[in-house]
Amino acid sequence: MYPKKYEIVKVSVDPVIFTIQQGRIKVLLQRREKEPFKGLPELPGGLLLAHETGEETLQRKLQEIISDGTIFFTQFYTFTQPDRDPRERTVSIGFVALVNEQKIKSWNNWVDTQELTELAFDHLKIIQAARTFLKENSGPSLIRHFLPSYFPLNQLQEVYELLESKKYDNRNFRKKMISSGLVEETKKIEKEVSHRPAKLFRFV
Amino acid sequence: MYPKKYEIVKVSVDPVIFTIQQGRIKVLLQRREKEPFKGLPELPGGLLLAHETGEETLQRKLQEIISDGTIFFTQFYTFTQPDRDPRERTVSIGFVALVNEQKIKSWNNWVDTQELTELAFDHLKIIQAARTFLKENSGPSLIRHFLPSYFPLNQLQEVYELLESKKYDNRNFRKKMISSGLVEETKKIEKEVSHRPAKLFRFV
């Protein structure tokens, strides 16, 4: 059987960074500066350096991009198609990262997931896989990262509805959330809105 | 910022192959033939070859080991600790694979997950992560792979109880399974048992 040709590869870390703004799910992309795929949008990933775990590489990349080290992320799949990078073989560890919109300064590079066009490499496929992961794992432990610390219940409902592509009855949703014990009412209320201000809740 | 030292690594695929026998969860290990960790048990993994996806590498390994190409498997996590292989950097893509006991010819290399001793590399950690994955994702789509095509409902219940470490009420469990529409009664019955033979069910 031997000898076999063991593949020596580079490893990249590709974060699909999601946020929700104005009822739309958006991802952060950057414009690719080099060939191949020069000029096309790509995920803001990077290669693994010596002595770094994948999680550390990601953390370093997130600092460069968002300069806020407290972003939630989790691995979801590793992409190994031999020809996914035309130059040399690169395995990509896919991460999902979640940011709430208040942490975002500029909306320049955020693209609606429903309006994605041609992307570099297999990044479209990676984003779709990330979106599927998000849908299949929607639950308080992920969803909370889309929201600020204090939020109205209706905003929480909107996030659920978006991620799961379904509607909830407002009264039943509220009852369930409150009785679940995962969220609690606070004394804060919404401000500067031209309608009845909402009570703000937080995760316990 | 540049130049940076991009890490060039090998990629291995490490399957945690589970089965259930005599009410115990077991994993397949092999004895390591080379240094480092010579003589210790290890996962039956292998390195990625040129032109292979991780899934193809795994398929090839499974053929070598079990000679039955119809084994269910799924990725669960990629391990990137820089020093996890003391020789050279190796990233490991962890897979969970599930086999039903009837496909197993020899029980030589199967070890009870509760009796694991010192293993090569970080393979103990990988097995524990796989076990957690299994617990968190227990459901018909995974559990069915532990069972033969035709099985008694009580055996299905045992599998659930083992993986989730909890007990179900026998009557309620049966009602739920049958009314779920995921399993159906067949005309086959258990044979050569010294007690009332069970009706056999199958997944639809």
Added chain:
DNA sequence: CCAAAAGTGTTAGTAGTACACCCATGA
């Protein structure tokens, strides 16, 4: 006839679903 595991029904409680109107605020 004994041992061993298979199989079965009813009731009470809990959780989910459907549904329509009034409330508080700013403009």
Added chain:
DNA sequence: TCATGGGTGTACTACTAACACTTTTGG
């Protein structure tokens, strides 16, 4: 006073949970 989104209760249905005895087979 109007427009906008916030906030509430009740009745019905469906699922979950608790619980003990009879049945079928081989030895």
